[in-house]
Amino acid sequence: MRKLRMGMVGGGIGSFMGGVHRKASAMDGMVELVCGAFSSTLEKSRETGKSLFLPEERCYESFREMIERESELPEGERMDFVSVLTPNHLHFEPAKMALEHGFHVVCDKPMTLTVAEGETLQKLVKETGLLFALTHNYTGNVMVKQARAMVRNGDLGEIRKVQVHYLQGWMAAEPDEQAAIKPWRADPSKSGVGGSLADIGTHAENLVSYITGIKITEMAADLGRIGQGRVLDNDGNILFRMENGAKGCMSMSQIAAGEENDLAIRVYGSKGSIQWKQEDSTRLYAKWVDRPEQTFTPDGNDIYDQVRAASRVPKGHPEGYLEAFANIYRNFAAHLMAVMEGKELPDPDYPTVNDGVQGVRFIYAAVESDKKNSAWVSL
Amino acid sequence: MRKLRMGMVGGGIGSFMGGVHRKASAMDGMVELVCGAFSSTLEKSRETGKSLFLPEERCYESFREMIERESELPEGERMDFVSVLTPNHLHFEPAKMALEHGFHVVCDKPMTLTVAEGETLQKLVKETGLLFALTHNYTGNVMVKQARAMVRNGDLGEIRKVQVHYLQGWMAAEPDEQAAIKPWRADPSKSGVGGSLADIGTHAENLVSYITGIKITEMAADLGRIGQGRVLDNDGNILFRMENGAKGCMSMSQIAAGEENDLAIRVYGSKGSIQWKQEDSTRLYAKWVDRPEQTFTPDGNDIYDQVRAASRVPKGHPEGYLEAFANIYRNFAAHLMAVMEGKELPDPDYPTVNDGVQGVRFIYAAVESDKKNSAWVSL
Amino acid sequence: MRKLRMGMVGGGIGSFMGGVHRKASAMDGMVELVCGAFSSTLEKSRETGKSLFLPEERCYESFREMIERESELPEGERMDFVSVLTPNHLHFEPAKMALEHGFHVVCDKPMTLTVAEGETLQKLVKETGLLFALTHNYTGNVMVKQARAMVRNGDLGEIRKVQVHYLQGWMAAEPDEQAAIKPWRADPSKSGVGGSLADIGTHAENLVSYITGIKITEMAADLGRIGQGRVLDNDGNILFRMENGAKGCMSMSQIAAGEENDLAIRVYGSKGSIQWKQEDSTRLYAKWVDRPEQTFTPDGNDIYDQVRAASRVPKGHPEGYLEAFANIYRNFAAHLMAVMEGKELPDPDYPTVNDGVQGVRFIYAAVESDKKNSAWVSL
Amino acid sequence: MRKLRMGMVGGGIGSFMGGVHRKASAMDGMVELVCGAFSSTLEKSRETGKSLFLPEERCYESFREMIERESELPEGERMDFVSVLTPNHLHFEPAKMALEHGFHVVCDKPMTLTVAEGETLQKLVKETGLLFALTHNYTGNVMVKQARAMVRNGDLGEIRKVQVHYLQGWMAAEPDEQAAIKPWRADPSKSGVGGSLADIGTHAENLVSYITGIKITEMAADLGRIGQGRVLDNDGNILFRMENGAKGCMSMSQIAAGEENDLAIRVYGSKGSIQWKQEDSTRLYAKWVDRPEQTFTPDGNDIYDQVRAASRVPKGHPEGYLEAFANIYRNFAAHLMAVMEGKELPDPDYPTVNDGVQGVRFIYAAVESDKKNSAWVSL
Structure with a gap:
């Protein structure tokens, strides 16, 4: 090779x-x-x-x-x-x-x-x-993979509730001036019908999907457009329902003053729950009905084997955004090398074109619901 | 006296x-x-x-x-x-x-x-x-009072976004058995039309109102009733809109497995934001558009004078649930003593019968919205 | 009664x-x-x-x-x-x-x-x-009692290492002016031979003793006296050795600028360790050789029964300094009531006159070691 | 180039x-x-x-x-x-x-x-x-550089107290078996006279030196050798004194059961203090005599310009061990490229052969002090 x-x-x-x-x-x-x-x-x-x-x-x-x-x-x-x-x-x-x-x-x-x-x-x-890899980089985080493994393995029991938010503050101070910095993000012809929906909402949606594997079936969205002349959403709250009956809510914002990159998710099951925050990415908190809260770390105790492989350094050494991003490339590259060598690689772990289509559908459903005064829209 | x-x-x-x-x-x-x-x-x-x-x-x-x-x-x-x-x-x-x-x-x-x-x-x-005091005890917390003082004083600028959740897990494991422990909470004739709405949702609503002083004008609710034969809500997500145009979302649950008493609020303004968590009640986190994040503590630096008076111990010594609860009693008692002595006490600081009426209206609006498949209902 | x-x-x-x-x-x-x-x-x-x-x-x-x-x-x-x-x-x-x-x-x-x-x-x-109760109030904290129960029960294995510090900053800014506020604490005739040793060092020493039950046998101290004309110590670091061979170190200060009341202890055994911080008093962190880190809470899962009794409120509701202090009074009062009613109360849990003598010995040993340029002194 | x-x-x-x-x-x-x-x-x-x-x-x-x-x-x-x-x-x-x-x-x-x-x-x-770069990688952390800039710029006032610890637990469980895994680290002929001193103590010493720029002048060490037949230290506590009169203490261990890679430092000055923990590497906590505590982040508000340049990603995105390590290589490479192109690069920022000599002296001084029952030894 x-x-x-x-x-x-x-x-x-x-x-x-x-x-x-x-x-x-x-x-x-x-x-x-x-x-x-x-x-x-x-x-x-x-x-x-x-x-x-x-x-x-x-x-x-x-x-x-x-x-x-x-x-x-x-x-x-x-x-x-x-x-x-x-x-x-x-x-x-x-x-x-x-x-x-x-x-x-x-x-x-x-x-x-x-x-x-x-x-x-x-x-x-x-x-x-x-091969087609979509860089939903946050799913490359080791502790996100542990969360996924725990949910998929049934450790949390039946999933009942999901809370996710993605809050940034870079548009808070002076939205119009900020918009000037990244003009394409404020321009529907370049950004699409969604503003924060496209930029960060899709990450939140993909994170829910990646960890739980449960489809969001409908959404009710209330979007905000803060700042003079603002056309695209830069804030919003979304109720959602999942195919297994679980309920969820999502909050996203780019005018959440003082927030840097606060993507966070909580998944509640019948036996326990997990919490992950991107800004504290190397810890996964698990709370249980019948045991004390646990903190999982990338190369720490009781990590699923396939998850541990996603970590590059020994326990106690933080990995971050670039390492998570690199996991998308590494898994894609390993898959491509395997293909080039005629090998089979079971279940390559990176987001694909299918996640991409789902993300665009999510944007459109949210925009439609918002236009209908937060009526439920199927996804 | x-x-x-x-x-x-x-x-x-x-x-x-x-x-x-x-x-x-x-x-x-x-x-x-x-x-x-x-x-x-x-x-x-x-x-x-x-x-x-x-x-x-x-x-x-x-x-x-x-x-x-x-x-x-x-x-x-x-x-x-x-x-x-x-x-x-x-x-x-x-x-x-x-x-x-x-x-x-x-x-x-x-x-x-x-x-x-x-x-x-x-x-x-x-x-x-x-005199009539309603024991919305969480508003007795020193850092809640600091949050209120900061918002009311304009430190955060114009309020644009509020996030609040109140998550408990005690009904998660075996709802029916748990219900048996506190039977009246599961019985509409004793608990009223709201379950978690009445028990914890009203605390969340009162916290928003106490800190921001901005009226919630309408709500769209999606309530959950987890567990066999469950009549009253024990989970739910609520979108809300405020009279100044701010948007918010509330999540509440008593089936959030592993949570103890996770009441938390975030208020975002145009200049900065504050975050408070009941389980970490002696810290108030303030994030700013143009300055590093700050952590305020009950008797610490830069606390508003009237707030400092609500603390009973010198800085660095935690106060908790009972002290916050005691603040309701202390402020009520001070008011009553003043009345008995014919003195005037300007602006006594405790929840009153008016907060009580507002809380019941909140419960009814949420139940109505939920029945109408999360349509917006005026409060 | x-x-x-x-x-x-x-x-x-x-x-x-x-x-x-x-x-x-x-x-x-x-x-x-x-x-x-x-x-x-x-x-x-x-x-x-x-x-x-x-x-x-x-x-x-x-x-x-x-x-x-x-x-x-x-x-x-x-x-x-x-x-x-x-x-x-x-x-x-x-x-x-x-x-x-x-x-x-x-x-x-x-x-x-x-x-x-x-x-x-x-x-x-x-x-x-x-009866004689000494108000080493920090030992009244529920999570300190859980730490003690875990150590005494052998959960951590053989104790090998103890780290404790007690850091305050109130003398940092202008020691002389501050000293004027609490003049007796700076005056050897009223405070005794130890300054921070007496004020906070004895709390740290008592915490080690209360949790581990292992006697400190010798100490080597390096004390600091920051500020013009300062006679008594307001800073210091102490090495210590325990009767079972464990080693420890203690740092204490009242000139640790910005610290409020940072009393913290870590106890390391052969199987695991615990960490407690007074400023975050309702959580006890336990780290294990072969399991993920756990967080214990006062009324949470897997708390020892006798420890749970020291908590006054249900899980998730913070208790603090006053509640810990009240535990000294409550346990003393319960003991006294039992005595007055002619009942036996097995193992009353509060510090006694014996802890008081040990504390004074600790102060004198540290002062002596410091005078001898940190030579080891038996306690 | x-x-x-x-x-x-x-x-x-x-x-x-x-x-x-x-x-x-x-x-x-x-x-x-x-x-x-x-x-x-x-x-x-x-x-x-x-x-x-x-x-x-x-x-x-x-x-x-x-x-x-x-x-x-x-x-x-x-x-x-x-x-x-x-x-x-x-x-x-x-x-x-x-x-x-x-x-x-x-x-x-x-x-x-x-x-x-x-x-x-x-x-x-x-x-x-x-050119000679020594990979004291922890000094590559952005927030360590911010700490250094703040101390060197006088933000904390006169430095009075330093606390540092480096605690790992990988030798805790079964020291002899573990030693077998990395045999050279337990073998004096390959590891040198210091065990944990060489492996992690030198990192702690270099961190103190890098941040404060103040020379450690003498040390008093009490080393531990836990485990059967153990020749080299795997635990220890060290008092130290600095050339400006500041006092410090260092604790290090490889038998601190449950710890992953807990390197942490606190530096106290007359105006304020900073705290940094490697396991939470993207936050620097600053506590002040007269202002609320602040949290600095790599690309956040009020970061010194030369420090911001050490960050690779926008604010809120964690960077970790590899990025810090990469900063040693990047700064070394930039220096080397400048040399090769005949340019001058003022003050290249990476540890050099001089830090290497200092580290070896530190090991020898600690071993000597320990042999003399913790007598003070000049460094």
Whole structure:
């Protein structure tokens, strides 16, 4: 085997996500960045490439040029997969074109602007057999995997109640000025019909789904748009019901003054419950009907074996956002290497195109419910 | 002046609330228990009285007997006020009769089973000029008072978002068996139309109101009834909207497996936010748009003066549930002593009959919304 | 039975400890304050008495007058025990005189200024058979009792290591001005040979002893005296060795800037360990060699039965400093009532005159070691 | 510029530190691993190299072979620096040989077995002008850097007291069996005169030095050796005095049952104090004499500019052990690149050969003090 070769769409100088994807993909030595269409101009793309020690000829002007030109390179040289980390409205086209040219895809969330686009990618993935990873990075956290294992194993009993919130404060102070910083996130033509729904709500929804494995069947949403001239939601509360009868509520906000990145979930079963907070990501709290509360840690006692494998360092040494992100890349890369070597890898553990479609449906259902004064909408 | 004389309705041997009210009222040396109708039989009432070193002749068979007989005692001997801590359906009658006989009242929450009963008490209080304290004890916490002072003083800016939850797990394991332990709480004829709504939801509602001073105008509720044959809610999620445009959500549960008494609130303004958790009651966390997070403590730095007065011990020494409860009694007693001495006490700080009526309205609105599949209902 | 009658020495208006002892002793309805020599003048003593609704004739000018006059009252009226809460140098005389006149004693710590004085009291207690409680109040905490039960029951295996610290910051800012506030604590003639040693070090020492039951055999101390003209220690670190071979260290300070009342202990055994912090007093953390960390709570799961009895409220409701203090009074009162009724009470749980002598020995050993440049000194 | 080329000594399959150094050095895309002498045999070394996708010819049998053969490669191909991550007794020789052959060095701690060896390296570094980084990785934590900046900037006032502990439990259960797992750590010929002193004590000492910049002048140590036949310390408590008059204490243990990796420090000044815990590495708590406690976060409000640069992700996203470790590599690599490009880099921020010598002196002073029954020994 050899390192996998990655081409990057987006992530030019000044992009936060570019550094994150590069560090996360480099960490485990399984992936090397070989080319990129990093920015909207060739100069900027080359400038980024130079800072990354890439040869100039593999810094492209556009994703179209990159996919076409890389396709023409010999197999031993051309990229193996494309990583798409552009603003929301620029996910669909490069992902589609990559799949059509036989490249595997890693894509940021929300996957697409519309459900139809999402289903198009889903169909393409099914037809081509190519791999598609969606970077719902929080599911890469070791303690999220432990929570999932505990729920799926029945440790908590029957699931009855889910509470999740995702609260940020970066739009609180001066929404209009802040919006100017990341203008595309405030612009429906680039962000889609959802604001905080797309940006953070989908993470919350995916976290519920990843941990419980229970489908959300309907939602009642009350969205907020704080700040002058604000079109997209930047705050909201959502009631939801799950297919097994469990009830839940979700709160999300980008105007929660003072919050940094407070994604947190609680899952209550008939025997016990778990709590996880992203800002305290290496501890999983389990409370029980008949035993004292327990604190689980990534490489600590009584961690499920498959979960322990997701940890890179011995117990007591914190792992964080980049390591969780790297778990998406590592699991995707391991899967892809297995495929390339003709091996079977049972149950690869990373979010896929199906999670992407579900996320877009979630956004649309919430927007519809909000328009109907919080009426219940099926998902 | 002298110690105030208290008569107690309810609180017999085996009652949890009896001990709480007695310890809370005794702590500050302003109140002495002089008589009681503690239980449903004279023997039991006398047994309780004996354990409390009360004379047998002031242990009564019923609240009716107590109020009548105490009324006939000379002024220097008879009780000054009645404390009502019976199950929900037995609040109205003794409170009403006490007021009608000229006794001040301390009453447990929810105040009454119906709004009409609540309004009757409200009218009586207005007409008689007697004092009426409702034991929404959590508002007695020093850090809740600091939160209130900060919000009211504008420290957080304009309030935009409120999150509150009250989660307990004692009904989680075997609801039916648990119900047997406190049968009246599962019986609508004794508990009223709300289960967890009445028991804990009203505390959450009162906490929002006490801290923010902003009226909840409408609510959309999705209630749960977990357990075989369960009639009253023991779980639920509620969206709410406030008169200033702020949005909120409330989650409450008595089947949240493993939770002990997790009442928690977050209030977000345009400049900053506060967080308080009852289980960690001596810390108030404030997060700011432009400064590092701060932790306030009861007798610590930068506490508002009127708040510091609510603390009984120097900084670093925890105060808890009983001290918060005692603050209701202490503020009520100070008010009553002032009245008895013909003094004015500006703005006495304890929940009143008005909070009681509001609480019952909250219960009815939530039940109505739930029946209408979570439609918005005005409060 | 009847309520026990308490006479108080010290605790006049302006005294912090007066309010604490009164609230703690009143909480459980077993003790009533009947008389006091609260201050150094009769006027002040009477002023305090009036604010407590005491009759003027039982507010005395001095402890001598109080003990003599109360001795002459009929048995059904005179006080049962004396509570001594004066500055350190005024513990010995009233405690001795009370014992000599047949009154039981509750006394603040450190018990006496010298070991000889302590031994005199110890001898008197033995001879008279009277009860003597020392208010090492932190041992009244429910989770401290759980720690003790776990250690004594062998849950942690063989004890190998103890870490304890008691850090306050109230002398940090301007030691000399602060010293002016509590002048007697900075004055060796009133405070004794130890400053922070006496004030907080003895609490730390008693906590180690109470939880582990293992004797400290020798100590090596390095004391600090921060601030101009400071005579007594207000900072220090102490190595210690225990009779079973375990090693420990203690850090104490009153110049630990920003600390409120950070008393904390960790006890490590061969199977597991426990951690308790006074400022987070209702949680006991247990870490295990072969199981996930557990959090114990006062009325929570798996609490030892005798420990649960020390809690006054149901799980999830914080108890604090006053409740812990009240446990000293409640256990003392229950013991005294049992004695008065001719019953046996097995193993009453409160610190006694023996703990008092041990505390004074601890102070002297630390001071001696410090003078010898931290040489080991036997305790 | 180009990526820096690293050769690795140690870190073969099964080595924990191998993966750590590789992930930490790869994260920022500034360093690529080009060769290694990973294990004690050529087969094993090649097996490791294969798993890392290295060419077979650059997997060497020994560090000697690696340094010699790499020296002979053309400049555009040969390694730039050597990373030494073998057991303690195998640091000195490869580091010395690398320096003698003109290679820069990254080296694990403790740097050498003896002070003489350390001084030899120190002299070589001075003579050759080559760069030498010591991987005291905990100083790479963003909040440690903030603590350092605050102390150095005088925010805390004059430093008076330092408390540090480093507690692990992995030797608690069955010391002898555990020792078998990492035999070299229990063997003085490989580990040196210190056990826990070398392994974790040096980290604690370096943390004190890094944050405060104040020299420890003397120490009094009481070391423990728990477990049958144990020769080296695995527990201990140390008093220390600093050159400015501040006092401190250090506790360290590898038999602290249940602890994972509890490195924690508190620094008290005249105005305020800071607290940092490695297991909660992204929060720095500051307590003040005259303001409420604050919590600082890596990319949060009021972080010093040079500190913020050490963070890789936006606020609220945890960074951990690997990121801190990567900061050593990143700062070393940036320094080396600057040197290679003939630029000056003011104050490169990573531990150097001087910290290494200091660490070995610390070990020897503690061992000497312990032998002298905890007498004070100059450092």
